[in-house]
Each structure stands twice: as C-alpha cells, then as structure tokens.
Amino acid sequence: MERYEGLSSREAAELLAEHGENAIKEKRRSGALAMFAGQFRDALMMILLAATAASAAMGEISEALTIIAIVFLNAVLGFLQEYRTERTLEKLGELSAPTAEVIRDGARRQIPARELVPGDIALVEAGDRIPADGLVLESAVMCCDESMLTGESDGVEKVPSIPERPCKVYMGSLVTKGRGVIQVTGTGGSTEMGRIAGMLGSIEVGQTPLQKRLAQLSKVIGLGCLVVCAVVAATGILRGEPPFEMLLTGVSLSVAAVPEGLPAIVTIALAMSVGRMVKRNALVRRLHAVETLGCATVICSDKTGTLTENRMTVQELRTPEQIIRLRYQRKGDSFFCGENPVSVRDHTGLRMMLTVAAVCSSAVLTTKKGVDGGIRNQASGEPTEAALLLAAARGGVTREKLGWEVLREQPFDSARKRMTVCAKGPDGTLRVLTKGAPDVLLERCTRYLTQKGEQTLTKEKKDKILAQVAEMGESALRVLAFAWRPAAGPTDVQERDFIFLGLAGLMDPPRQEAFEAVRKCRRAHIRPIMITGDHGVTARAIAQQLKICREGDLVVTGAQLDQWDDHRLKDQLDRVAVFARVTPAHKLRIVRALKEQGNIVAMTGDGVNDAPAIKEADIGVAMGKGGTDVTKEAASVILLDDNFATLVAAVEEGRIIYGNIRKFIRYLLSCNIGEVVTMFFAMLMGMPVPLLPIQILLINLVTDGLPAIALGLEPGEPEVMSRPPRQPDESIFSHGLGATILLRGILIGLTTLGVFGWMLRQGAPLEAARTGALLTLILTQLIHVFECRSETRSLFAVPLSSNPKLVGAVTVSASVAAAAVWWAPAREIFLTAALSGQQLQLIILCCAIVPVISGLVLALRSGKSRRLEE
Structure with a gap:
C-alpha cells in the first residue's frame, strides 16, 4: 500500500471546493416558528377564527377568548408533538462514516469523512463503513454487507478491479471481513445513496385520510353555519324584528353550532395515542399518521431485517x-x-x-x-x-x-x-x-x-x-x-x-413474531406484500413460511416487472404476493400502482433503497435500529425495535383512534345540534331566548371539555382487528353516523325546549325556566356521552369499568353544573336560579327518556342490518 501516493493536500482542497463536502444534503428542517404557524393551516381552524371574530364583534368577549384559547391549545399540542419528534430524529445515529483513513501526500492520514474527494485513496478493513463510492484497487478477502442498498442479507465479496470488470463499493455499506484499498469515484450527492435520496425530492406528500375527512367535516359545518345564520335572520326580519339584531342573532347561533373543542380534542386524542405507541416502540413523526395506519389496506414489507432477523x-x-x-x-x-x-x-x-x-x-x-x-x-x-x-x-x-x-x-x-x-x-x-x-x-x-x-x-x-x-x-x-x-x-x-x-x-430466518403479525393482518383484511432485493427462491420460501405467499399467488422479479407495462402490472397486482430482485425505482412503481387502485398503502423498510417508496406510500414506516437516516427522514412512523409486530400494534391503535374520533364527533355534533335546535325553534315559536350567551359558554365548557377528551381514551372494541379496513373515500358520517347525530341532536334540543316551555307554562320565572333548560341540556349531553362509547351496542351493554376516566370526567362536569345552580356566587355569574325538587325530578325524567328512545332506534336498526346480512 505504500506505493500509493494519493492526492496532495492542494489537490484535495481544490477538489473539495469543486465537488463540495462528502455528505448528502439534508432537507432543511422547518424552524420552530414555521412549525407552529403550520398548525393553523386547517379549514376547521379557519372557521373557529372566524367565529372568534364574530363573537368579538357582538361584544361576546368571553366567548371569543374561550375559542382563541382552544385554538391556541390545539396549535401548541400539535407543535410540541412535531417538535419533539424532530429533535428525537436528530439524535438517531448517522449512517455515513464519521472519519476515513486515506493516503495524502504519500502518507496515511485520518480525516473527517466529509473531506473525502473523488480520486482519494482510502483504506478500509473489517468493521469500517465505506465512506464514499469507489473502485476496489486491492482486496485481502474483503467482503461487504450491502443490504441497506440491495436488500440482500448475504455479504458481497470484493475483488481488485480490472478494466473489463470493475468492482465497486458503496457509501454506507459495512466491511464484514478482510481489508482493502479503494479509489473514491463519487462523494455526497454523486454516490448511489445520494442518487436515491435525490429521488425523494420529486415525491409530494398528500393529506392523510383523517385530514381529508376533517376537511370534509369543516365544509359541512361551514355550510351549516351559513344556512343557520341566513334562516334565522330571514325569519326574524319577516316577523318584523330589526334586521341588524337578527343578523347578530344568526351569527350568534352559527358560533354556537361550531364545535370549538373538536380540533383540540382530535389533537389530544392523537397525541395520547402517540404516547401509547412510543411505549410500544413506535415513534410517530406526524400526528395524523397514526390514524392513517388504521385504514391501511396493503402493507408492503421489506424482507431483510423486517420480516427476517437479518442474521444468518x-x-x-x-x-x-x-x-x-x-x-x-x-x-x-x-x-x-x-x-x-x-x-x-x-x-x-x-x-x-x-x-x-x-x-x-x-x-x-x-x-x-x-x-x-x-x-x-x-x-x-x-x-x-x-x-x-x-x-x-x-x-x-x-x-x-x-x-x-x-x-x-x-x-x-x-x-x-x-x-x-x-x-x-x-x-x-x-x-x-x-x-x-x-x-x-x-x-x-x-x-x-x-x-x-x-x-x-x-x-x-x-x-x-x-x-x-x-x-x-x-x-x-x-x-x-x-x-x-x-x-x-x-x-x-x-x-x-x-x-x-x-x-x-x-x-436468514423469519422473525418469530412476524408469523403472528401476518396472521393478524390477514384477519384484519390487510394484504401483506413482500418487496425485496433478494433472490426469488429465497423470497418465496420466506413468504410461504409466513403465509404471505399462498397457493396461486405470484412471485414476480424485477426483470419481469421491466417487461410489464403499467396496464399489465395493475392487471396482475392482485395476484402478486412477492416482488423479488427489485430496484428502488421498481418499489416506487409498485407503491404508485397500488395507490392508483385505491389502496391505502403502508411501506416498511430500513435501507436507503426503501426511502423513495416509503415517502410515496400513504404511511411510511422505517426501522429505528437498522434504518438509515434517509429512510427515517422519509418515514411517518419509526419502529424503534425494528419489530414487524410493533407495526401491527400501530395499525390496531390507528383503528382504535379513528373509532374514538368518530365517537366524539358524534358526541360534539349531537350536542351542538341540540343547542341550535333549542335556540332556533324557540325563536320560530316566538318564545323568549331559552339560553343566555354566558350559559351557552358554560354548557360548552362543561360538556365539550373533559367528557369528550375522556371519550377519546375509550379502549378498542373486541372486533376492531376483525373488520375490513375503511374505504379510502369513506365519509366520516358513513354507516348511519350522520343520521344518528341528527336524530340525537334533535331529541336533545326538543327535550330541552319541552322542559323550558313546561316551566314557563307552570308560571316559573324566566330565570328559573332558563336554568331548567340549562340543566336539561347539560344532563342529556352527559348521558349521551355514554351512548357514544359504541356504535353497535347500547350504553347499558358497555361496562363503566372499562373507561374510569370517562366516569370521572362526567362526575366533574355534573358537579360544576350543580354548583352553577345551587352555589350562590356561581348563580350570580351564570344568571341561574335554584330549582325545586319537583322541577328537578321532571328534568331527570325527561333526560332519562331520551336514551331509551335512542336505544330503541339502535335496536331496530341493528335488527334490520342483521336481516339484510342473512
């Protein structure tokens, strides 16, 4: 090796200035301020800000401040999750070698790997990371592990290059045996790793299914607010009321119709779910990604190190x-x-x-x-x-x-x-x-x-x-x-x-836990596909052991894939269980084809070759231990233990969290519809206003806060992993949820209005009647939160002990409502009056009737569904 002179220091400096540092340029991370501002790019958040402005214009400063506080809390929670995850990623190990041994000016020198330039002579031995792409000049039984680039677990023997047969080594691969001398041919972005990382820039990240559904919900709420405002204003003007007052009243009702707590509760529920997943070794980089896993229809999994142990x-x-x-x-x-x-x-x-x-x-x-x-x-x-x-x-x-x-x-x-x-x-x-x-x-x-x-x-x-x-x-x-x-x-x-x-x-044997994980995927109607750079025979054998490849399934190689046009690929895609000997471009094409078929695609991987497909997928999952920095940067979820079973647990968590989001959307919208029905029909009937603004604020604080958050912590239902994944275009109001929300909201409103009218007819003072309406609205909503725990079972069929936090939240909310009625200082603030025992009995009786009616409707609907299935 002494015969190599290497580059001179002057030549190396000139080449460094020409080619730049031997480092893959990282995507510039968002600053803290930009990250925080990004939390407000949401349609529902815009509606809430508009509601804030309307409340302030009407002089309802306390209402405006409350909404602003909720919006700010939502933004802070989202920012903290994203910021904490980005800082965690920065601490994960670097892929490239930190130093390199080279020959400069005819002598051996240890230099930072970033200073390597094309033409450098580098010396490597067993245990070293290859610092840059290069040609092998000398090899003493040198063998490299290139699985991060090729997906193959076998070591690759390196022999000295000759003109007709160059032998290359690649940045980031590991020397497992022997030693060698290489001549650097490519650094930084010019390496194979850099080329693959460059593919990531051409991939656009779309919205998650949850973000699409919440955007749809925002449009519905926004349209509903405009309709309510217009109808109320027009009705009042036709009755001869002052136009400006009616316009303000309509805007006030529209503000009441907006579920102010929804964005914050969605964010809190997702953040708590993320916390549970971290304890199970899954790090979520983007908050909404956890829900996307829940609707995955296909999991494209790398073989080496993901389904197998990456150990011969x-x-x-x-x-x-x-x-x-x-x-x-x-x-x-x-x-x-x-x-x-x-x-x-x-x-x-x-x-x-x-x-x-x-x-x-x-x-x-x-x-x-x-x-x-x-x-x-x-x-x-x-x-x-x-x-x-x-x-x-x-x-x-x-x-x-x-x-x-x-x-x-x-x-x-x-x-x-x-x-x-x-x-x-x-x-x-x-x-x-x-x-x-x-x-x-x-x-x-x-x-x-x-x-x-x-x-x-x-x-x-x-x-x-x-x-x-x-x-x-x-x-x-x-x-x-x-x-x-x-x-x-x-x-x-x-x-x-x-x-x-x-x-x-x-x-390289399959992971023991992968057998059960694949079985769970099958039971959950999720299709697993193996995508690997390994041999077809090896891939088929592993896939057959894991039951990924079953009788009649195809194993397709990259060479075959090159001969297929996009039409044939889509035609055969449903029959393919394994793609073997594929390149990064093949993986990207496969994921895109699956998405074009309407699938929600999860892609797992650890090597640089997996990164483009991981970024393209609806949900990218990287390995935390064996994964490269490029892969982790492209992923939405990182498995800290590189365990395929952790991914399945994350899928289950995603399904649970989406079910819980539907539960508290049902709860919040039903409650808000109840409030609007109470106010709207009272105005149509020429009755006094049943609730004052401060009382509406109290209702929102008592019912939209702790109970809704506790509902987001509801444990998963037993059959959560036995159902098919949701359709990608499925509405958040699907399976009758919209009708259920509307019916229950109307029942809440009519019950409240009935109590209010009855008390007025009995000669109760207006202040007492409003207090009765206030208590009725709060109690019906607190009872309704227990109905929302399941879409298929009544509130009596779900044991209270399974969610003690919800019981505690409802107890606190009921105590606050009682204090507002029977505690003198609170009565002065909320303009309420103490009620008699007879009035309280009536309120409790009316509140108890509502869930009975809802339960009968649910039973009739369930019976009809069973008959249709039969």
Whole structure:
C-alpha cells in the first residue's frame, strides 16, 4: 500500500471546493416558528377564527377568548408533538462514516469523512463503513454487507478491479471481513445513496385520510353555519324584528353550532395515542399518521431485517446418513433428528463436521455475560462464517475447547469457492479441513464418512448428495459442504482426496413474531406484500413460511416487472404476493400502482433503497435500529425495535383512534345540534331566548371539555382487528353516523325546549325556566356521552369499568353544573336560579327518556342490518 501516493493536500482542497463536502444534503428542517404557524393551516381552524371574530364583534368577549384559547391549545399540542419528534430524529445515529483513513501526500492520514474527494485513496478493513463510492484497487478477502442498498442479507465479496470488470463499493455499506484499498469515484450527492435520496425530492406528500375527512367535516359545518345564520335572520326580519339584531342573532347561533373543542380534542386524542405507541416502540413523526395506519389496506414489507432477523443461522446439517435440524432455544437440546435429540458427543460424523466449521473459519467467537447471568456466545465476521461458528458452539465444539491450532490457511475466494486450512488437533494429529460449494468440493472427495466408517464415494452417491443440495436450495437454504483428510505435513493445504462429512443449510430466518403479525393482518383484511432485493427462491420460501405467499399467488422479479407495462402490472397486482430482485425505482412503481387502485398503502423498510417508496406510500414506516437516516427522514412512523409486530400494534391503535374520533364527533355534533335546535325553534315559536350567551359558554365548557377528551381514551372494541379496513373515500358520517347525530341532536334540543316551555307554562320565572333548560341540556349531553362509547351496542351493554376516566370526567362536569345552580356566587355569574325538587325530578325524567328512545332506534336498526346480512 505504500506505493500509493494519493492526492496532495492542494489537490484535495481544490477538489473539495469543486465537488463540495462528502455528505448528502439534508432537507432543511422547518424552524420552530414555521412549525407552529403550520398548525393553523386547517379549514376547521379557519372557521373557529372566524367565529372568534364574530363573537368579538357582538361584544361576546368571553366567548371569543374561550375559542382563541382552544385554538391556541390545539396549535401548541400539535407543535410540541412535531417538535419533539424532530429533535428525537436528530439524535438517531448517522449512517455515513464519521472519519476515513486515506493516503495524502504519500502518507496515511485520518480525516473527517466529509473531506473525502473523488480520486482519494482510502483504506478500509473489517468493521469500517465505506465512506464514499469507489473502485476496489486491492482486496485481502474483503467482503461487504450491502443490504441497506440491495436488500440482500448475504455479504458481497470484493475483488481488485480490472478494466473489463470493475468492482465497486458503496457509501454506507459495512466491511464484514478482510481489508482493502479503494479509489473514491463519487462523494455526497454523486454516490448511489445520494442518487436515491435525490429521488425523494420529486415525491409530494398528500393529506392523510383523517385530514381529508376533517376537511370534509369543516365544509359541512361551514355550510351549516351559513344556512343557520341566513334562516334565522330571514325569519326574524319577516316577523318584523330589526334586521341588524337578527343578523347578530344568526351569527350568534352559527358560533354556537361550531364545535370549538373538536380540533383540540382530535389533537389530544392523537397525541395520547402517540404516547401509547412510543411505549410500544413506535415513534410517530406526524400526528395524523397514526390514524392513517388504521385504514391501511396493503402493507408492503421489506424482507431483510423486517420480516427476517437479518442474521444468518444454520437451519439444518446433513450427514451422509441423517438430517439434523437446529432449534435455537435458550435451554435444552439444539440438535434434533425428527423429534429426537442428537448428542454431538456420540455422533462422530456430526462432531467432525462441526469441528471443520469451528476450525476452518475466519470469524471470531467471543462470550458475553447475559442479564440473567448466563453466558452468551457471539461471533464477529462474515455472516455465513459467524453462523457456522455459533452452530458449532451450540454443540460444544469450539477451536479453544478442542485445542485445535491452525498452521496454514488458504482463504476463500470466488474462483475456488472454498476455504482450506491445515490444523493440528489436541493429540498432535495433523489434518486438512475444508468447506465450500458442494459441487466443487465433491469433485475433490473420494470417500465419505458413516457411523460404520469410511465408504467409497461412488458417482451414484455423489448424485444423491447433489440432489439433496438442490432440495435444500429450493427451501431457500444456502448450502455448504464439509470435508477433511489426514495432512502430509504442517504446510499441506492441497485440496484433493478428501473424506466428505456432510452439508450445512443456512438462511436468514423469519422473525418469530412476524408469523403472528401476518396472521393478524390477514384477519384484519390487510394484504401483506413482500418487496425485496433478494433472490426469488429465497423470497418465496420466506413468504410461504409466513403465509404471505399462498397457493396461486405470484412471485414476480424485477426483470419481469421491466417487461410489464403499467396496464399489465395493475392487471396482475392482485395476484402478486412477492416482488423479488427489485430496484428502488421498481418499489416506487409498485407503491404508485397500488395507490392508483385505491389502496391505502403502508411501506416498511430500513435501507436507503426503501426511502423513495416509503415517502410515496400513504404511511411510511422505517426501522429505528437498522434504518438509515434517509429512510427515517422519509418515514411517518419509526419502529424503534425494528419489530414487524410493533407495526401491527400501530395499525390496531390507528383503528382504535379513528373509532374514538368518530365517537366524539358524534358526541360534539349531537350536542351542538341540540343547542341550535333549542335556540332556533324557540325563536320560530316566538318564545323568549331559552339560553343566555354566558350559559351557552358554560354548557360548552362543561360538556365539550373533559367528557369528550375522556371519550377519546375509550379502549378498542373486541372486533376492531376483525373488520375490513375503511374505504379510502369513506365519509366520516358513513354507516348511519350522520343520521344518528341528527336524530340525537334533535331529541336533545326538543327535550330541552319541552322542559323550558313546561316551566314557563307552570308560571316559573324566566330565570328559573332558563336554568331548567340549562340543566336539561347539560344532563342529556352527559348521558349521551355514554351512548357514544359504541356504535353497535347500547350504553347499558358497555361496562363503566372499562373507561374510569370517562366516569370521572362526567362526575366533574355534573358537579360544576350543580354548583352553577345551587352555589350562590356561581348563580350570580351564570344568571341561574335554584330549582325545586319537583322541577328537578321532571328534568331527570325527561333526560332519562331520551336514551331509551335512542336505544330503541339502535335496536331496530341493528335488527334490520342483521336481516339484510342473512
């Protein structure tokens, strides 16, 4: 390596000025002020601000201040969530190497990786991150993990470049074995990672389904306010009332019709849901994203590290006579033939094969004390080598325990496809041990080992062994063969006349929790699709194990996808369970095709190659541990434990939160309609105004606050993960919710108006009648909040104990209402009067009748739905 002069300091400085720093330009993050201002870009927030202006114009300063306080609270909550998440992201680890070792001015120097320039000569070794894209000039058995770019879990061997066959390394990949010299060819945005990151800029982020539904709701409320204002003003003018007073009255009613607390309660409910998800290792970057997960119809999942452990393990060992499978359990046996445990000590062939795996290896075995006090084996090095070393250690076979000493080594290379060592055993016996590709190694074997001793390796026996290799390959196993022979001397590494010992099948296994997660997805009518850069055979095998790929499903490769036009892709999309050997552009195309079919698409991933598709998807999910910074920046949700099961829990949480949003929209709008009906019909009937502005304010404070927030904490219903996902264009008032809100609001209003009119006819003072209307309106609303806990069950069918916070909130609200009526200082503020026992009994009776009528309507509707289903 001393023969490389490298760049001079002057050349490097000039190139740095020309090409810029070796860093991917980060998207400029919004400042705190811009982030806060962004919380007000919402139609409902605009309506509330208009209501504030109208209240102030009418002299209702307290009403205006209340609305402003609610709007400000909503903005603060949204800002705090977004700001906290952005700061958390800044603390997540960087992907690129912080420093690099280069040759400058003919000498080795350690420099910040940001200062690398094209033409630099960089030195890398096992454990290093590749600091920039480059060509391999020298390689000493160098192997790189490029799964973050390719999606493949296998290491990639790097050999010196020649003009007709350049060998490249890529920024951010990890050197797992060996060492090498590279010449930098691309830095910063010119790297492969930078190119993929650049694709993100062309993707626009649309509104979430919840934001679309709330926008729709805002239009309905806005139109309703205009209609109420116009009708009331016109009615009063026709009756001969002063036009200006009627206009002010209409505006006052419109303000009463606006659910001021809705934005704040939606934000609080989402923020609390986000808090629960953080405890379950899911970090939500954008508040509304949690609800979007709840309506996902498709989850496109990367394979490596997401559905699998991203860790090569030995699955089975085959001696010439037996198939032995490994079980990776903490206690008990690890090796089984069928259901019978196998003793490595008593099985000569198995013990010899594991000895070759332990001694003929470039990986290093270490031990670590676990939290339970037990000893854990760990292996560092190339993934396949490390997996073999750990499997041998499970059988109690390690180089140190057995006392083997390696005297001579012939390392693995892609041309020979094998590794061979000469080693001395504990008894001084010299042996040549080898492992490698089965077809290559079998050609160098003349005998094979059985429990009875050595046998001649005939052509027929070779064919049977190769048939076993093919069978293992179809199960997505990477197969290696093992052999040994007596050595002629301490330097003997000739690869001939070996005794065949057996085969090992390795794979990156599925995560255990992924099995249950996929099953839950199926039950929830969510379609899982695997999208990976790995081989089709491997991808199919993993997908079949997880039940992602079922009978009749297709596995489509990137090469096939290139031959399909968009029309054929959409035509075949419903049958495809796995996309294999795909590029970042393929992933982007697949996600767009799914969205064009009307799906709500969730896309998971960890590598840079996943980032464009993650940003394009309706909900992008990045891995917190293994994910790259580019991927995390593009995602809406980050799984801090890289666990697919956490994603399923987030989907469930999303469904629960949307159900709760529907519940308190039902509650708030029913209550507001009740208020409007009370005021509107009283005016039409020529009655006195039943409620004063200060009393309307009290109602909103008592009923729209704590009870609605507590309703947002309602636990999920048992069948929440058994229902199909909502249709993307489904109205927030679907499934009869709009009719339910209207009916219940009218009942609340008519009940209040009935009590008000009855008390006036009984000769009660106007102040007492208004107090009766006030109490009736509050109590009917507080009873109604319990009806809103379920859309399919009556308030008597849902136990109070499942949401004690709601019981507490209603108790507090009822106490405040009672104080406003029976506490003298409060009566002066709210202009109320103490009621008699008879009047109170009437109010309670009328309030109790309303849920009975609603319950009958719900029962009739449920019976009709069941008959239609039958």
